[in-house]
Amino acid sequence: MDLSGFQTMQGRDVGADGLAGDRSARQFAAHFHPPSRIDARLVEAWSDLAGQASEPNIFYEHWFLVPALAQLRHHDDLQLFLLWAGEPHRSPLLGLMPVGPEQQFGRWPVPHVQNWMHHNCFLGTPLVRKGFEPMFWEKLLAALDERGWPGFLHINGMTINGPLDQALRMVCDGQKRRCDLVHSEARALLEAHCTADEYYRTNIRKKKRKELLRIKRRLGELGELQFSCLQDRTNLDSWIDEFLALERKGWKGKSGSALDCADATREFFRATVRGAAQSGQLERRDMCLDGQPVAMLVNFRSGRGGFEFKTAFDEDYASYSPGVQLQIENLDCLDKDAVDWVDSCAAEGHPMIDHLWSGRRHIGRFSIEPQRLADRAVFRGVRLGERGMGKLRKRKIFDPAEV
Template identity: 65%
Template sequence: MSGLQKLEGKDIRANRFREGLSAPEFRAVLHPVAEMDANLIEAWSELARQAREPNIFYEQWFLRPALDQFDHHPELRLFLLWAGEPGHSQLLGLLPIGPDNRFGRWPVPHVQNWMHHNCFLGTPLVRKGSEQVFWEQLLTALDLSAWPGFLHINGMTIGGPLDQALRVVCGDQKRRCDLVHSEARALLQSDLASEAYYEATVRTKKRKDLRRQAKRLSEQGDVTYAHHIDAMGLDQWLDEFLQLEKAGWKGENGSALDCTPETSAFFRQAVAGAAAAGQLERRDIRLDGKPLAMLVNFLSSDGGFGFKTAFDEEYSRFSPGVLLQIDNLKFLDQPVIDWIDSCAAQDHPMIDSIWSDRRHIGRFSIELKGMSRRAVFRGVRLGEALMGKIRGRAIFDPTEVQQ
């Protein structure tokens, strides 16, 4: 019987009790992704509302459609940390995790949190105050499992509470935890109102050009800006979004959501789930009723995530996508929202010129117990260090600058 089989359906009990938790024993479970009942979904949703770091990509209304539509390893599991009896106590943490046979271009088996092409953040969902015990119990579970290699956490916020807790736990356990890649992406966060932020961030010449483009666009017909926070007309809106995205360069290179039935179904299900949870926001610009630019934002706790944007490339001379992002700055006028993550690639030519703050996202590799695992980890890290020197690449760790 494998280590995974020994753990599956059972729990790992911790003898330690942290102040503020509702039971003296934590229970960690590697839960099959195909087995989700109503109790788990309810506990999962409640955990998301209390998460130390919001991450809509691991909320149940987003992750479940992804698991249904996209391929994943047959041994993929939900790591669940319960405050007491599984299914009958508070859920303290959740992370989709499983084995992977490749590490980048190398055929190196390891364990990794599950992400897909439309998942832009891999930070675990962890209840406030449970950050350290989450990592302690996850590492214990993986040490006891038969999964090979090391642990790789992809797409986690650098410098956040989960990163800090991971480094503390690994330091206490004399376990190597290396930041192996980092990138910075645009973040909208400011105490300024939207108009003041726009004037402070965007150059005067650029603002003048955009005013001219907006005026020229208005001369083409009736231009309207719309903001939706409910599900009214959602099916038709999604049809229009998918058609608009597919008509552009993403459709030409096969990366538009509507290019495959799996990504199209996933998108519809995830957006509908966000709407049902009250976590959807969408905006559009229309010319005589025809959509020129559309975007989808997801909300969670005090933050937001810019998920998808599409615009009509036939009207690119008017910059409808940029004009819509300027309208999107109205997030700053919402008192309940403190920030919004663009989820855009580093050095994005459009959003980086409008949003001045940056969010650092990284990949972490962590040692697991066992001589063979340690050897694999150190061999991979040596190889990465050599490749970094050859290519002249340095990994930026913003936590070192803060110190």
């Protein structure tokens, strides 16, 4: 399916507060935009949208997504679904999500449409301006139905029970569509309910704290131990080089999964970190011994939230827990008024971060039923197969919305 053939859809809808003009008479416009046509005008509107997003997601901000589209493999028909408050490029951008057709759904050769995620993208929640969540889904579903989408819509990596999830379920319920949460996982989340010191003492046992302090002192006996946190572009390129080298030195380099193991991921990382710095959303931390990095961490900020993107440590010093030591220093973000939470972006059950951070963020995959009867039959057949496999594997899906 060539999504680029979609025609711009316009309709009269009532918008949310916050945009000037007669909302009842506003012409909203939804269309699919090819990545090759991203220009400065769109980037400006995109940046404004990210600053007003109902749910922050740095992975769909322009400085992250544009380098990913340029460097990483994706379907030729991948498009940006855009929702505008009026005439495109001359009105506020209300919503954005990269979507495209897929021919394989897990193990099954089932065509469907899905939001785009890659191996270095850890959240798939669309960027939608506050108050326009239901309209975003209404316009997306209408656009796909009008064209005749293949199979069904699958949303991967969306925050469960957030404003976008709630709006999607409400819209689907009103349209008598099934909207099934087909997979869920809980990953570590840091929430700012107390000071860094209080959080550390509450969540880490006294015996463990004493052990970490002991090995930190032992590490300090080997040379001068320094921690730094930078939010500007000071020596940024050399810092990036050091991070890439440190990550490649470890197990990721040996397995071929380090960013520096391929030109595409290396250049993607460089462009992303530089873009975050230029947007004022980068925070980089490191722990150095006699000036040489032992552990390094890349954080991104968006609104009052944060995302831990990448971490690397020198495995020669593994007995000193350098990654944990740097994470303890990272807790000082709790003492900053600008941050309410930080997403670890780590896999569920991560052996290190899960023991340090007590909060959990639930992320899920959603499958949405299409309008055409033939495609509905495909959707329901897939869902029947998924439920059968889930029972065989005794897999449980936790849905906070039902609690």
